[in-house]
Amino acid sequence: MSQARKPNPARRSERSRRAVLDAARALVSEVGYAKVSIEAIASRAGVGKQTIYRWWPSKGAVIFDSFLELSRGEDGVRLPDTGDLEADLKTVMRATVAEFADPVFEAPVRALNLEIVADPALADAYREKLAGPVDEAKKERLRSAQRAGQLAADADLDLVLEVLYAPLHQRWLHRSGPLTPEYADALVEITLRAFAP
Amino acid sequence: MSQARKPNPARRSERSRRAVLDAARALVSEVGYAKVSIEAIASRAGVGKQTIYRWWPSKGAVIFDSFLELSRGEDGVRLPDTGDLEADLKTVMRATVAEFADPVFEAPVRALNLEIVADPALADAYREKLAGPVDEAKKERLRSAQRAGQLAADADLDLVLEVLYAPLHQRWLHRSGPLTPEYADALVEITLRAFAP
Numbered sequence: 001m002s003q004a005r006k007p008n009p010a011r012r013s014e015r016s017r018r019a020v021l022d023a024a025r026a027l028v029s030e031v032g033y034a035k036v037s038i039e040a041i042a043s044r045a046g047v048g049k050q051t052i053y054r055w056w057p058s059k060g061a062v063i064f065d066s067f068l069e070l071s072r073g074e075d076g077v078r079l080p081d082t083g084d085l086e087a088d089l090k091t092v093m094r095a096t097v098a099e100f101a102d103p104v105f106e107a108p109v110r111a112l113n114l115e116i117v118a119d120p121a122l123a124d125a126y127r128e129k130l131a132g133p134v135d136e137a138k139k140e141r142l143r144s145a146q147r148a149g150q151l152a153a154d155a156d157l158d159l160v161l162e163v164l165y166a167p168l169h170q171r172w173l174h175r176s177g178p179l180t181p182e183y184a185d186a187l188v189e190i191t192l193r194a195f196a197p
Numbered sequence: 198m199s200q201a202r203k204p205n206p207a208r209r210s211e212r213s214r215r216a217v218l219d220a221a222r223a224l225v226s227e228v229g230y231a232k233v234s235i236e237a238i239a240s241r242a243g244v245g246k247q248t249i250y251r252w253w254p255s256k257g258a259v260i261f262d263s264f265l266e267l268s269r270g271e272d273g274v275r276l277p278d279t280g281d282l283e284a285d286l287k288t289v290m291r292a293t294v295a296e297f298a299d300p301v302f303e304a305p306v307r308a309l310n311l312e313i314v315a316d317p318a319l320a321d322a323y324r325e326k327l328a329g330p331v332d333e334a335k336k337e338r339l340r341s342a343q344r345a346g347q348l349a350a351d352a353d354l355d356l357v358l359e360v361l362y363a364p365l366h367q368r369w370l371h372r373s374g375p376l377t378p379e380y381a382d383a384l385v386e387i388t389l390r391a392f393a394p
Binding site: 118190191193 | 314315317320323324328353355356359360363364366370383390393
């Protein structure tokens with residue numbers, strides 16, 4: 001995992017690291033995953049190729065890190081836990097829906113999605129490096145809700161996440177309906193009803 | 198709609214019509230929507246270009262008809278209605294899951310999906326010509342269930358269909374989990390619980 005190769009905390013390194021991640025995401029959006037090269041990322045970010053290789057082992061690692069960055073807060077991927085599952089999920093889903101409705105965010109994610117759908121090996125890497133850690137953070141919040149008796153103790157958490165996120169994902173991917181805060185709330189309410197204790 | 202240009206019922210015409218639709222679907226799978234031409238479809242199907250133009254107004258129309266054919270039974274798109282919503286949906290969803298698990302079926306659908314995700318105009322045409330009529334047939338079955346008191350009378354039927362189908366669609370698209378009869382049943386049970394009267 002690239003986490004083991006994080007840059008040192010000096011401010012200049014952090015600026016370079018962010019420039020590299022922004023460049024990687026922008027290039028995937030513009031030319032597609034297959035055509036992005038380490039050279040192009042370095043050139044766009046204004047850093048040397050060696051700077052990239054010092055922090056990331058491969059092109060795949062830097063691109064996945066650039067997308068992981070989108071889902072990551074100050075202290076990593078973590079969902080809010082105020083003790084109120086419905087309120088917390090609505091906070092998260094409203095933010096997620098807003099991101100998918102934002103052209104700046106959605107263009108690179110759409111480009112990456114196309115690559116993943118067409119390429120099973122990339123889909124595996126995506127699951128391992130990106131979707132996996134994010135899903136694990138979500139499940140951690142759901143387990144807390146199960147302990148609090150707010151979610152069926154025997155609920156299949158993979159299925160809970162699918163019911164919560166897949167409708168949004170499909171609506172966004174096929175542009176088949178509006179992406180609104182009300183839609184975010186409806187998905188949370190439906191999911192909690194489906195998996196009520 | 199291409200339905201208005203159906204071939205005459207003579208057996209030879211029906212054979213040609215099927216050959217054209219099979220060729221269209223195969224070519225989308227092999228070379229992608231953008232590169233399929235009427236010429237290539239005609240050549241693959243062993244008919245003249247004029248035969249195709251007699252029945253369909255455009256390349257888009259013949260390709261969408263070729264996919265609509267996959268969802269269409271003897272008497273058009275219609276869901277079973279035995280009076281038992283859960284049993285009927287499980288019949289339909291088990292068949293749908295089996296189709297998505299079948300490489301012969303899933304390859305052209307995956308190819309078309311990629312085109313739709315990348316091309317908003319094609320997504321609109323897809324919704325109007327293909328997803329729209331199929332969804333309407335599904336909603337007809339759900340309305341019957343609402344009248345029978347088996348589904349909440351105020352349920353948003355677009356949302357019901359999303360909760361029922363989007364998890365399967367995402368799992369198939371990202372190859373993120375097994376596509377089994379048990380999964381089909383679980384989606385039906387979850388959806389009925391979420392939208393219970």
